[in-house]
Amino acid sequence: MAVKPSQELVPWYRNVKTIAIVAQLVFVALIILLVTILVLNVMKGVKTLGVNTGFGFLNNRAGFPISESVIPYSEDNTYVRALIVGILNTLKVALLGIVLATLLGISVALMRLSNNWVLRQISTIYIETVRNIPLVVQIFFFATVLFIPNLPSGVAALRLGNLYLNNSSGLITPWPYFSNNFWLWLPWLAIALALAIAAHIFRNRHLKKIERPGNPLWLSLPVFLLVAVIGYLIALAGSKYPEHLTVSADVDRGRVFSFIDENANGVFDQNAEKIAAKVPVLLEFDELTLEVNPQRRTEQKANIRSAFAFPRLKKNEYGEVEHQFVNADKTSDLRLHFFEFPSYGVVYKDQNGNGRFDAGENVPEGEDGYEGKDYSLQMIVKGFKRRVVTDNYGETRSLSVETATEPKLTLLGASPMVMSYPYFPTERTQIAGGTIFTIPYLALLFALTFYTASFIAEIVRGAILSVAKGQTEAAKALGLSSGQTFNLVVFPQALRIITPPLISQYLNLTKNSSLGIFAAYQEFYAVSSIVNNQSGAAMPVFVILIGGYMVISLTFSFALNWYNAKNQLVER
Amino acid sequence: MRKLFVLLASLTLVLSATAFAQSTLDQIKSRGSLICGVNGTGLPGFAYVDSDGNYQGFDVDYCRAVAAAVLGDATKVTYRGLSSGERFTALQTGEVDILIRNTTWTSSRDTGLGLNFTAPTFYDGQGFMVRAASGIETLADLDGTTICVQSGTTTELNLADVMNANGLDYDAKIAETSDPLLAAYDDGACDAYTTDKSGLAAQRTQLRDPSEHVIMDVTISKEPLGPSVRHGDDQFYDVANWVVFTTFMAEEMGITSANVDEMLVGSADSNVRRLLGVEPEKVEEFGLSADAFYNVIKQVGNYAEIYNRNLGPETVVNIPRGYNASYLNGGLHYAPPLR
Numbered sequence: 001m002a003v004k005p006s007q008e009l010v011p012w013y014r015n016v017k018t019i020a021i022v023a024q025l026v027f028v029a030l031i032i033l034l035v036t037i038l039v040l041n042v043m044k045g046v047k048t049l050g051v052n053t054g055f056g057f058l059n060n061r062a063g064f065p066i067s068e069s070v071i072p073y074s075e076d077n078t079y080v081r082a083l084i085v086g087i088l089n090t091l092k093v094a095l096l097g098i099v100l101a102t103l104l105g106i107s108v109a110l111m112r113l114s115n116n117w118v119l120r121q122i123s124t125i126y127i128e129t130v131r132n133i134p135l136v137v138q139i140f141f142f143a144t145v146l147f148i149p150n151l152p153s154g155v156a157a158l159r160l161g162n163l164y165l166n167n168s169s170g171l172i173t174p175w176p177y178f179s180n181n182f183w184l185w186l187p188w189l190a191i192a193l194a195l196a197i198a199a200h201i202f203r204n205r206h207l208k209k210i211e212r213p214g215n216p217l218w219l220s221l222p223v224f225l226l227v228a229v230i231g232y233l234i235a236l237a238g239s240k241y242p243e244h245l246t247v248s249a250d251v252d253r254g255r256v257f258s259f260i261d262e263n264a265n266g267v268f269d270q271n272a273e274k275i276a277a278k279v280p281v282l283l284e285f286d287e288l289t290l291e292v293n294p295q296r297r298t299e300q301k302a303n304i305r306s307a308f309a310f311p312r313l314k315k316n317e318y319g320e321v322e323h324q325f326v327n328a329d330k331t332s333d334l335r336l337h338f339f340e341f342p343s344y345g346v347v348y349k350d351q352n353g354n355g356r357f358d359a360g361e362n363v364p365e366g367e368d369g370y371e372g373k374d375y376s377l378q379m380i381v382k383g384f385k386r387r388v389v390t391d392n393y394g395e396t397r398s399l400s401v402e403t404a405t406e407p408k409l410t411l412l413g414a415s416p417m418v419m420s421y422p423y424f425p426t427e428r429t430q431i432a433g434g435t436i437f438t439i440p441y442l443a444l445l446f447a448l449t450f451y452t453a454s455f456i457a458e459i460v461r462g463a464i465l466s467v468a469k470g471q472t473e474a475a476k477a478l479g480l481s482s483g484q485t486f487n488l489v490v491f492p493q494a495l496r497i498i499t500p501p502l503i504s505q506y507l508n509l510t511k512n513s514s515l516g517i518f519a520a521y522q523e524f525y526a527v528s529s530i531v532n533n534q535s536g537a538a539m540p541v542f543v544i545l546i547g548g549y550m551v552i553s554l555t556f557s558f559a560l561n562w563y564n565a566k567n568q569l570v571e572r
Numbered sequence: 573m574r575k576l577f578v579l580l581a582s583l584t585l586v587l588s589a590t591a592f593a594q595s596t597l598d599q600i601k602s603r604g605s606l607i608c609g610v611n612g613t614g615l616p617g618f619a620y621v622d623s624d625g626n627y628q629g630f631d632v633d634y635c636r637a638v639a640a641a642v643l644g645d646a647t648k649v650t651y652r653g654l655s656s657g658e659r660f661t662a663l664q665t666g667e668v669d670i671l672i673r674n675t676t677w678t679s680s681r682d683t684g685l686g687l688n689f690t691a692p693t694f695y696d697g698q699g700f701m702v703r704a705a706s707g708i709e710t711l712a713d714l715d716g717t718t719i720c721v722q723s724g725t726t727t728e729l730n731l732a733d734v735m736n737a738n739g740l741d742y743d744a745k746i747a748e749t750s751d752p753l754l755a756a757y758d759d760g761a762c763d764a765y766t767t768d769k770s771g772l773a774a775q776r777t778q779l780r781d782p783s784e785h786v787i788m789d790v791t792i793s794k795e796p797l798g799p800s801v802r803h804g805d806d807q808f809y810d811v812a813n814w815v816v817f818t819t820f821m822a823e824e825m826g827i828t829s830a831n832v833d834e835m836l837v838g839s840a841d842s843n844v845r846r847l848l849g850v851e852p853e854k855v856e857e858f859g860l861s862a863d864a865f866y867n868v869i870k871q872v873g874n875y876a877e878i879y880n881r882n883l884g885p886e887t888v889v890n891i892p893r894g895y896n897a898s899y900l901n902g903g904l905h906y907a908p909p910l911r
Binding site: 063064065066075076144148149152168254425426428517522526529530533534536538 | 657664685715716717728731741752761
């Protein structure tokens with residue numbers, strides 16, 4: 001009878017193994033119970049309130065505008081499209097934010113480690129200040145304290161070449177758009193990419209083989225650029241417009257249209273004909289007259305009196321220009337002072353006779369204009385020409401004119417990409433052409449970048465310091481310069497420590513972009529809450545919101561974890 | 573194991589608590605205070621916090637009126653400031669008993685959001701505010717402009733519809749709350765600012781130089797504003813609705829907070845006697861005490877008093893009554909008979 005005594009003495013309910021299993025089962029049962037209660041509660045609440053739970057509403061017309069969008073969007077699109085616009089806006093701020101925050105973070109970390117006392121103090125102050133202020137406060141600061149009140153509005157935008165900056169639109173830059181000929185270039189891009197990857201791998205192997213330091217990018221990048229440029233030139237030569245492509249203008253409303261005029265009647269027949277997107281057109285007027293009332297304050301800040309603003313013209317857009325007063329007898333002593341010739345400035349009377357405009361010499365305003373006479377200012381432009389690019393709806397604002405001869409429209413040459421430059425179609429705030437990085441976008445981008453960079457800086461600094469000092473000394477002993485020591489010995493080892501916490505910083509930045517609502521930036525969360533508000537479908541919208549952020553975050557962390565796994569020390 | 577039982581027991585309690593939910597009216601009575609959702613960012617004339625830290629305004633007075641009817645004391649109100657995005661969720665989840673936050677009555681809010689609107693307390697319409705200097709006078713002048721508009725509102729939808737219908741091109745500058753939008757407009761970041769005309773009149777007073785701005789003579793929508801309650805509690809809906817009607821009736825019958833005591837003892841008109849609870853059964857049918865509507869008039873006043881105190885010619889907001897006059901004076905406010 002060789003039975004082990006322990007097996008008989010312990011009853012099943014006191015067996016450690018059984019207890020472990022039972023405990024787990026109870027735990028799982030509790031979780032199921034909790035979830036069931038929650039779900040039932042939600043279902044009950046939904047039933048009593050009689051609110052929407054289906055996803056059918058997603059195909060309804062959205063009906064609300066979104067202030068910026070990467071893809072074409074109008075109120076007539078569906079809720080689905082509105083949500084996609086939101087997701088793309090989130091990605092637009094998160095991706096650029098990640099790049100900028102990484103660059104800034106690494107620079108600040110290096111500054112904090114440098115031997116220069118000033119740099120060290122600056123970076124310390126930056127980190128300690130920015131890291132300890134809530135992100136919402138920073139977003140609010142950039143949007144409503146720094147940008148909107150301090151930037152000029154509308155046509156008075158700051159200008160640097162073809163870049164404009166104002167508080168109504170934001171930063172407006174020239175931008176290349178895909179045209180209908182882009183597909184001619186696309187295969188060349190694919191070939192360029194394939195060749196570049198091949199060159200990269202080859203160079204990498206070669207460098208390893210000859211045991212030399214170096215970056216394979218110095219070979220792969222030129223390969224890519226060379227093939228892409230040659231491909232573009234070939235695609236350019238083969239580019240052409242579809243048959244019957246016609247452009248027309250509506251002078252009164254200041255618009256240019258492009259469409260496929262199949263019946264060749266010169267007019268766009270909405271139901272029968274298609275629009276043509278992204279077509280560059282040259283608009284020319286022999287002579288045109290613009291008129292404004294300078295005794296009223298225009299779009300300037302309130303303290304500028306008797307100011308005037310015409311649609312802002314660039315130097316290459318006109319041949320000759322002259323200004324004249326209309327309907328005034330005593331205007332001979334009035335002078336014009338331009339903030340920017342020939343479009344906007346102020347009317348003044350040279351009271352002290354020094355020949356230039358001084359503060360306070362603005363023409364006094366009255367109910368009836370200057371010295372009791374209502375007068376206006378005309379700008380006569382000769383040889384006006386402006387290059388415009390129609391948008392995805394085959395339409396663009398060009399120039400709002402009251403009196404003008406018919407314009408001459410010239411279709412410009414077809415190309416795979418169309419460059420669009422910003423210009424002012426009216427004297428009001430709207431800017432056409434180029435692309436706009438709006439104030440809400442910039443405010444959110446700045447805040448996210450500065451905030452996240454302060455954390456990244458500390459991660460990088462900690463990682464660099466964690467590399468044993470002996471490594472640096474050994475590298476120096478081998479005769480490596482301090483730059484080489486950092487690039488070849490310290491940083492690669494630090495990178496392994498940096499990557500995991502960096503991943504969570506990237507995810508934080510992406511999720512923090514949902515605070516964009518405080519800068520009026522319409523990202524995924526903001527758009528979802530509007531959809532929720534307008535459709536009343538709270539449950540489905542929240543499901544979409546949770547799912548959307550999860551997909552974004554998991555994609556990011558999957559990609560970065562793959563990178564992390566690849567770079568970890570291989571232990572044998 | 574004991575901890576487990578405690579957990580289970582409390583879960584059962586939670587379950588039973590939700591299963592035997594009280595009616596809104598009972599909840600308010602047992603709590604001793606009405607939780608009223610009002611405009612959290614401040615809308616002069618309608619709901620704002622005065623220099624002493626008290627909520628004031630037209631909407632706020634209706635919160636007080638409901639509290640006076642249910643609890644007999646107009647001061648027993650807990651205010652919850654809500655943004656336009658939060659307001660419906662707050663009402664649906666029971667965070668507030670009643671929502672009085674310049675909210676437009678629309679079909680989709682009635683059906684999709686599960687709200688019940690009482691009779692409108694304020695008939696409004698959407699308009700635009702522009703700089704007098706800009707020369708914008710008609711809808712067509714708004715072509716090519718940037719327009720500031722609050723998100724999650726009917727305003728946003730109306731704007732899109734009317735601009736689309738007229739083939740006008742505009743950029744929308746959108747925010748969740750009105751304060752940053754108004755500041756952006758003041759700083760010249762928008763050519764026009766759009767919301768209900770009452771809101772425009774109120775918000776114009778907050779600009780640096782109100783005289784520089786004009787409200788355009790354009791109305792693009794119907795905006796009946798009024799209190800709303802949750803679906804599924806008809807008793808409280810009736811109470812809220814008839815508190816609104818009480819203020820209309822009091823104006824129709826010429827009862828004010830000043831003369832209501834005289835009327836209580838001196839009036840032979842049975843309409844007045846029913847309303848003030850001298851003949852108590854009609855008021856008691858609501859589940860309220862007989863003097864409920866008397867309290868509303870005594871402590872808050874009739875419609876004209878509420879209107880003049882908050883929006884009348886003596887105030888900075890100064891909105892002409894227009895449609896908001898009693899039907900006796902050619903307006904739209906009309907109460908069904910209390911009988």
